[in-house]
Amino acid sequence: MRLNRLLTAGILSLIPFSPALASDGLNSGDTAWIIVSTALVMMMTPAGLALFYGGIARYKNLLNTFAMTLVAYCLASVIWMMWGYSIAFGPDIGGITGGLQHFFMAGIGVDSLSGSIPTYVFALFQMTFACITVALVLGSVVDRMKFSSWIVFTILWVTFIYAPVAHWVWGGGWMANMGALDFAGGTVVHINAGVAGLVLALVLGKRIGYGKEAMFPSSIALTALGAALLWFGWFGFNAGSQLAADGVAGSAFLVTNTSAAAGALTWMIIEWLVNKKPTVLGMASGIVSGLVAITPAAGFVNMPASLIIGLVAGALGFYSVAKIKPKLGYDDSLDAFGVHGVCGIWGALATGLFANPAVNEAGKGLFYGNPKQLWIQVISIVATAVFTAIGTLIIAYITKAVTGGLRVEQEDEIIGLDNSIHGERGFEIQ
Amino acid sequence: MKKIEAVIKPFKLDDVKEALNEIGIQGMTISEVKGYGRQKGHKEIYRGAEYVVDFIPKIKIEIVVEADRVQQVVNCIRESANTGKIGDGKIFVIPVEEALRVRTGETGPDAI
Numbered sequence: 001m002r003l004n005r006l007l008t009a010g011i012l013s014l015i016p017f018s019p020a021l022a023s024d025g026l027n028s029g030d031t032a033w034i035i036v037s038t039a040l041v042m043m044m045t046p047a048g049l050a051l052f053y054g055g056i057a058r059y060k061n062l063l064n065t066f067a068m069t070l071v072a073y074c075l076a077s078v079i080w081m082m083w084g085y086s087i088a089f090g091p092d093i094g095g096i097t098g099g100l101q102h103f104f105m106a107g108i109g110v111d112s113l114s115g116s117i118p119t120y121v122f123a124l125f126q127m128t129f130a131c132i133t134v135a136l137v138l139g140s141v142v143d144r145m146k147f148s149s150w151i152v153f154t155i156l157w158v159t160f161i162y163a164p165v166a167h168w169v170w171g172g173g174w175m176a177n178m179g180a181l182d183f184a185g186g187t188v189v190h191i192n193a194g195v196a197g198l199v200l201a202l203v204l205g206k207r208i209g210y211g212k213e214a215m216f217p218s219s220i221a222l223t224a225l226g227a228a229l230l231w232f233g234w235f236g237f238n239a240g241s242q243l244a245a246d247g248v249a250g251s252a253f254l255v256t257n258t259s260a261a262a263g264a265l266t267w268m269i270i271e272w273l274v275n276k277k278p279t280v281l282g283m284a285s286g287i288v289s290g291l292v293a294i295t296p297a298a299g300f301v302n303m304p305a306s307l308i309i310g311l312v313a314g315a316l317g318f319y320s321v322a323k324i325k326p327k328l329g330y331d332d333s334l335d336a337f338g339v340h341g342v343c344g345i346w347g348a349l350a351t352g353l354f355a356n357p358a359v360n361e362a363g364k365g366l367f368y369g370n371p372k373q374l375w376i377q378v379i380s381i382v383a384t385a386v387f388t389a390i391g392t393l394i395i396a397y398i399t400k401a402v403t404g405g406l407r408v409e410q411e412d413e414i415i416g417l418d419n420s421i422h423g424e425r426g427f428e429i430q
Numbered sequence: 431m432k433k434i435e436a437v438i439k440p441f442k443l444d445d446v447k448e449a450l451n452e453i454g455i456q457g458m459t460i461s462e463v464k465g466y467g468r469q470k471g472h473k474e475i476y477r478g479a480e481y482v483v484d485f486i487p488k489i490k491i492e493i494v495v496e497a498d499r500v501q502q503v504v505n506c507i508r509e510s511a512n513t514g515k516i517g518d519g520k521i522f523v524i525p526v527e528e529a530l531r532v533r534t535g536e537t538g539p540d541a542i
Contacts, residue, residue: 056476214481216474275475285477322478335477 027116030244034117034125037240041128044233045073045135051226052284053139054426056334059218060416061143062426068142068150072135075154076162080127081105087163088126088171089114095174098167115243125240126170130162133189139336140197143207143215144413147421149403156395157196161388165192169380180380181355181363181373183252184241186296186348187384194341195385196392198332203396204406206331208413218426220280227284231260234291238298248360252298256291259310263290266314274322282318285339289317292340293347297354300363305354312350313343345381352377431526431539432500436491437463438511438519443489449510450493453502459492469517488519494526496539 050069057065076084083103090098101107105123114122134154141150168175169182182188209215217223238256242249267286272278293313294306301309321338332338352374355363364370400406407413412420419425438446443460450458464485471484495503504521512518531541 214483215479216481217476275478277475279475281476318478326478338477 025113025116026118027244030116030246031118031121033245033249034121034240034243037236038121038125038128040233040236041125041132041240042233044230044237045128045132046070048226048229048233049132049135051222052230052288053142053226053334055219055221055223055226056217056281057142058215058416059426060418062218062418063422063424064147064417065138065142067147067422068138068145069135071147071151072138072154073131075151076131076134076158077127079155079158080130081123084130084158084163085123085126087159088130088166089123090171092167092172095168095172095177097164097173098171117243122243125243126166129185129189129237130158130166133162133185133193134158136189136193136336136340137197137200139334139340140201140332141204142333143417144204144333144407145200146403146406146408147417149399149406152399152402153200153395156398157392160395161196161391162188162192165384165387168383175380175383178376178379179373180376181300181351181365182296182348182380183299183351184238184295186292186344186351187380190292190295190340190344191348191381191384192388194337194339194344195388197336198330198341199389199392200396201330201332201337203393203400207333208410210331211326211329217281220284224280224284227287231257231287231291234260234295238295242299248299251302251359255301255303255306255309256294256298258303259294259306259313260287260290262307262310263287263293263314263317266290266311267318268314270315270318271322274318285317285321285335286314289313289339289343292343293350295344296347297351300351300355300360300365302354302356302359305350305356309347309350309354313346316346317343345385348377348381349374431494431529431542432497433524433526434491434493434495434500434503434507435522435524436493436507436511436519437465437488437521438491438507439513439517440487440489442511442513442518443491446491446507446510449506450503453506455493455495455503455506457493461490461492463488463490467517467520486517494529494542496542 046069050066053069054062054065083100086100086102087098090100090102093099108119112119134157165188167173169180169188234256235253239249239253242252264283264286267282267289268278271282290310290313293309297309317339320342321335325332325338353366355365355373356368357364364373366374408417464487466484466486469486471482471486474481474483493503500523507521528537529541530537
């Protein structure tokens, strides 16, 4: 259904604005729900993610983590309205990118519709996705990246990586035409951000003292609160991605909550068995793992499938950050790849397995007699990962040239970025 | 005069203070300190990264008394700070050469 709606939206955007068409198509219930969803997803970045990441970052880098999240939100907001939306949702050019017809929102008015909602609402809803995706990347690079480099990187990345990938999947590009299923952003958001984070972490190198000195999270309480706000916002992210207030949106809402809970419980139990302590950081991480994995599947799978998706995500997340990462030796500071990349890949595959035509006729997975879907999902995962990896690498080196290096001075890194970059501190405790 | 330095578990501070008040000790200096002995530190694991916390928070109490009261004070602290578990702390007794009350200029035992 989502695909149909988006195709309709794409076609509508090609047709010069027609008031008669507009008044016929607008659905106030759908519009109200997407306006609310947009506000929910907005909150995920400057509140949810900032707290989630800030709490895991060291005390001396807490504010810098907030600052990078905030600036990513602001930059992506502006870029999206200037040209990002047009690249992602402008008229298709060869399945690769959208045209620049909507540069600075040109050609869109208060009566323009995307499906049954105003195009302005659709563009804003999509904007919040661009914002959180680029902000997710910073989980791999906190504690050591220059603020100026992060700003340049964000501008380039949203323009040249996020917007085209969004076009491929949701803007009528080649992945949509191939039949790839990504309800709310498994490939576009999570695999994209996770792989980009990993590449940027490898280019930046490890933090000083990584693996040798203790790097305590500044506040697990902030992280737990951030995870709760992410969970809350994710209802808009997933149930809103139906772009309508209907039964599929309700189903997406249900499976989102179930998968998050299953992810948290699984991570907690495994950690309890392996490390003897059920940690709050583990539960918070499990919530996010479950949410990430259900994202591409949300509008396609039923409740039992969401339990399995969440359960596997909690286990995968735990093993990827606690067992695999130390062996491979890269410094993904807050595990953007370990959680978002790995669980995003699982979610995209799971969509190819569990997509149930009884939930949504647009998706039919392996377990419902369509093995080809799994293969399509694999192609979409590999293509996204490869494109992001190469594109991010190029952008990282361009950024490095523009800002004269990506890393802060060694002394600044040791003092902490709150002080050396912002001249502030996160807490005044006496 | 002797100085008694006792390093104890933080949650035992109130018990020790009350016990010392009961035997007539009217002043003390305390500080929040960190350290480890046979108790060693403890382990914290964050997403699989294992950090050993070597230094555990303790309270250090410093009291200066006349030499003939040392045994009484030491016993009092030992009894009130004791939980029977590892990490209860240590008590040291150190000679003090001189004492002086800033306000009046009194010296020696009068200044304690």
